Amino acid sequence: MFDLGTSFLASVERDPDRLAIVDGEVRLSYRDWYGKVSALAAALDETGLKRGDHVLTAMQNRWENASLHWACQFLGLIVTPLNWRAKTDEIDFGIADAGARAVFYEVATEEAVRLSRLARDLPQFSADALAGIMDSSARDAVPLADAADWSLMLYTSGTTSKPKGVPRRHRAERAGALAHVAQNLYRHGERTLGVMPLYHTMGVRSLIASALIGGTFVCLPRFEVAKALDLIEREKITNLYLVPTLYHDLVHHEAFSPERVASVRKLGYAGASMTDGLLKRLDQTFEPELFVNHYGSSEIYTFTIEQKAAGKPGSAGRAGINQMIRVVKLGGRNPDEGAAVGEEGEIIALMKSDEAFEGYWNRPDADAKALHRGWYFTGDTGFVDQDGDLFVTGRADDMIITGGENVSPVEVESCLSLHEGVAEVAVVGLPDERWGKIVVAFVKRRGTVTAEDLDHHCRASGLANFRRPRRFVFVEAIPKSPVGKLLRRLLVAGEYTEERIPEHQ
Numbered sequence: 001m002f003d004l005g006t007s008f009l010a011s012v013e014r015d016p017d018r019l020a021i022v023d024g025e026v027r028l029s030y031r032d033w034y035g036k037v038s039a040l041a042a043a044l045d046e047t048g049l050k051r052g053d054h055v056l057t058a059m060q061n062r063w064e065n066a067s068l069h070w071a072c073q074f075l076g077l078i079v080t081p082l083n084w085r086a087k088t089d090e091i092d093f094g095i096a097d098a099g100a101r102a103v104f105y106e107v108a109t110e111e112a113v114r115l116s117r118l119a120r121d122l123p124q125f126s127a128d129a130l131a132g133i134m135d136s137s138a139r140d141a142v143p144l145a146d147a148a149d150w151s152l153m154l155y156t157s158g159t160t161s162k163p164k165g166v167p168r169r170h171r172a173e174r175a176g177a178l179a180h181v182a183q184n185l186y187r188h189g190e191r192t193l194g195v196m197p198l199y200h201t202m203g204v205r206s207l208i209a210s211a212l213i214g215g216t217f218v219c220l221p222r223f224e225v226a227k228a229l230d231l232i233e234r235e236k237i238t239n240l241y242l243v244p245t246l247y248h249d250l251v252h253h254e255a256f257s258p259e260r261v262a263s264v265r266k267l268g269y270a271g272a273s274m275t276d277g278l279l280k281r282l283d284q285t286f287e288p289e290l291f292v293n294h295y296g297s298s299e300i301y302t303f304t305i306e307q308k309a310a311g312k313p314g315s316a317g318r319a320g321i322n323q324m325i326r327v328v329k330l331g332g333r334n335p336d337e338g339a340a341v342g343e344e345g346e347i348i349a350l351m352k353s354d355e356a357f358e359g360y361w362n363r364p365d366a367d368a369k370a371l372h373r374g375w376y377f378t379g380d381t382g383f384v385d386q387d388g389d390l391f392v393t394g395r396a397d398d399m400i401i402t403g404g405e406n407v408s409p410v411e412v413e414s415c416l417s418l419h420e421g422v423a424e425v426a427v428v429g430l431p432d433e434r435w436g437k438i439v440v441a442f443v444k445r446r447g448t449v450t451a452e453d454l455d456h457h458c459r460a461s462g463l464a465n466f467r468r469p470r471r472f473v474f475v476e477a478i479p480k481s482p483v484g485k486l487l488r489r490l491l492v493a494g495e496y497t498e499e500r501i502p503e504h505q
Helices: 004-014 030-046 063-075 088-098 107-114 127-133 170-183 201-212 225-234 244-251 276-286 364-370 409-417 451-461 488-492
Strands: 019-023 026-029 054-058 078-081 103-105 124-126 150-155 165-169 191-194 216-219 239-242 266-269 290-295 304-306 315-319 325-328 345-350 375-384 390-395 400-402 405-407 422-432 436-445 471-474
Touching: 004 030, 004 063, 004 170, 004 201, 019 030, 019 063, 026 030, 030 063, 030 127, 054 063, 054 088, 054 107, 063 078, 063 127, 063 201, 063 216, 078 088, 088 107, 103 107, 103 127, 107 124, 124 127, 150 170, 150 201, 165 170, 170 201, 170 290, 191 201, 191 225, 191 239, 201 216, 201 239, 225 244, 239 244, 244 266, 244 276, 276 409, 290 315, 325 375, 364 375, 390 409, 400 422, 400 436, 405 409, 409 422, 409 436, 409 451, 422 488, 451 471
Parallel strands: 019 216, 054 078, 054 103, 078 150, 103 124, 191 216, 239 266, 266 290, 436 471
Antiparallel strands: 019 026, 150 165, 290 304, 304 315, 315 390, 325 345, 345 375, 375 390, 400 405, 422 436
């Protein structure tokens, strides 16, 4: 299999004059971008960085960051990206945990890097410095890595413990990108909005997949709806691959119209479940040729694919082309103890996948918890229906046990999302002396909908009585991570702001 440097070089030779990357005024063909990447690779090589070294990055989705990613693939350096909002302690953790040999940053992370105790002893490069380096010329970069070398180490979100490093080889990264192309039916020359961050598996996959098909990667450094709509319209974006939150913000923005996004023919989402209400609205608004629900993780890029997401709301489909999955008994560790059809269990994925990682970075405790007999135990819950399609019901830790009954927050959220007075909703279990936990819905409302209205909606929809929320809390905003994942733990901890009711109401 090709390493990623060779993969990029093959695209340069195949499509030298095709537009490769756009970032504001920067517009580079594959030939020109290769020249920039070569100059950067030569400069990094001169600093003493060598094959197998980790380099820590904390930058937004700008062309300098994308170029750095490719330069590292040529040199065999291991890109170790952090959230560009990272604080000093997170910078120090990343450097120490990965043993990083250099740090790359931009204005947004300049202070955190400056205050980092461990960064001060390492070579540091700002985004502006990278741009200056790439203004020079150098001999064409030659791939020094092979497919078995490490390419990337992502960090999991670490919501309940310290983040875990997920090292991935060139071959796994390329396999994931090829599967992404195939499963999303990408054509030669697709134009994608590069907004999912390059510290997230979705962002990295978009970058690599775009290069493999001679596509155009249109950078949006940070998500702003107005700018996203402008880019989609001006650059004639053909596919979107986003988390549900960003889709929600797009279609509810005052500047949105179907005409402005008419070039988009393929929608894909991942990272979280999508409510039935949003799914329906996107399908009606975009009228896409393809609407893909991609279920996966940083550890193993693809678990399952549903290519007709709007046709079967909630379905995550079936195993991807590089994967085998099973649903096993909750609490068990035997991959052969499968749950029955319709029975909720834990979703597991075969580690033989071409896209799979091989274990966490220096975390035998995490390996012992997640890896069993050649299978990765995801910690996600779900069930397989009579058709053989997977439905993901949430995280095992999110399951609400009320009066001895299991309630999936996702099911309740999907029900409530269909009410026109609900803009966003999140459901959690809160302690209750009698029931153990009760189902509580936190709602960002549209208009003047009341708790009584929503309770009536749940009853009329056929939601089982024990699944109905016992409380509705109207909030100013639903807490989310930087990539739009719902942060239920903050709601459980009381870290939210209740809606302010105007005095005239």
